Amino acid sequence: MSEKKVRHILGLSGGKDSTALAILMRQKYPDLEIEYFFCDTHKELTETYDYLRRIEDWLGIKIHYLESERGFDHWLDLHGGYLPSPRQRWCTELMKIKPLEKWVGDDVVVSYIGIRADENRDGYISTKPSITARFPFKEYGLVKADILHLLEESGIGMPDYYRWRSRSGCYFCFFQRKYEWVMLAQEHPDLFQKAIDYEQNHRDGRTYTWTQGETLLELVARKDDIIADHQKAMMRQQQTQPNRPLAEALATVLDEEDDTLPCLACHL
Ligand code: SF4
Incomplete structure (x- = not known):
């Protein structure tokens, strides 16, 4: 037999680390037949889809778009309108992990994951015994600066949203920091409004919030303060490390606000 x-x-999540990992794998294992996938919630930014197309073009690969059998709104309904949150992350489970597990079935799989050597986080590593995880950045000792270098050198560069947001994922992701919400309102007012609608439109008349302690309307009402604080933090960064790439400085400043580590299924 x-x-x-x-x-x-x-x-691929549409973020920088998973993209850099695809570049690294091409360099180190040019003959390895790798299947690339993206778990599509249909709630991503257009910049993410653009970036995924750019990756396909530059690397000459095909990305498999995996999706849940039912959309976000269906699952939200099923959860009684409770928005997902860091503690109730049903969206990841239902819209990212399950479609992936269905796609691999019972096949024996090696899954390459872009956790950097300078990171200490857990992620989704399937409990399926047929899936083995490998961490090539750790194997090669690659840290954040190496990842940025890989992206630059390849010509793929960073996703466009890195000007104002450091994590990939749904436009309403609850892992966003306050400044990122303010910038979502500026860059994508239509999506910001939809995120507000998700907070407000519930049959029970209640308002749920994406961020802890305040609604998006309350948050955006103090946007001038949030932007001013952010600019001060960016200035401090540039003074201490003047030659740092802007994207790296932005990620550091946003991490200062909230360094909760999001999940590997969505943010790599
Ligand atoms: S990106 Fe955020 S909101 Fe979207 S599935 Fe992942 S954790 Fe949930």
Whole structure:
């Protein structure tokens, strides 16, 4: 009986680390047959879809778009209108992990994950015994600066949203920091309004909030303060490390506000 073929998979999130990982794998293992996938919630920024197309073009790869059988609104309904949150992350489970597990089935799989050598976080590592996780950045000792270098050198560069947001994911993701919400309102007012609608439009008349302690309307009402604080923090960064790339400085400043580590299924 012939042995079952091992599948090699790499999840792209539309973020910088998973993209850099795809570049690294191409450099180190040019002959390895890798299947690339993206778990599409249909709630991502257009910049993310643009970036995924750019990755396909530059690397000459095909990305498999995986999706849940039902959309976000269906699952929200099923959860009685309770918006997902860091403690109730049903969106990741239902819209990212389950579609992935369905796609791999019972195949024997090696999953390449872009956790950097300078990171200490856990992520989704399937409990399926048929899936083995590998962390090539850790194996090669690559840190944040190496990742930025890989992206620059390849010509792919950063996703456009890195001007104002340091994490990939849904436009309403509750892992966003206050400044990122303010910038969402500026860059994508239509999406910001939809996020407000998700907070307000519930049959029970209640208002749920995406961020802890305040509604998006309350948050945006103090946008001048949030922007001023952000600019001060950016200035401090530029004074201490003047040659730092802007994207790196932005990520550091946003992490100062909230360094909760989001999940690997969505933010790499
Ligand atoms: S990006 Fe955020 S909101 Fe979207 S599925 Fe992931 S955790 Fe949930």
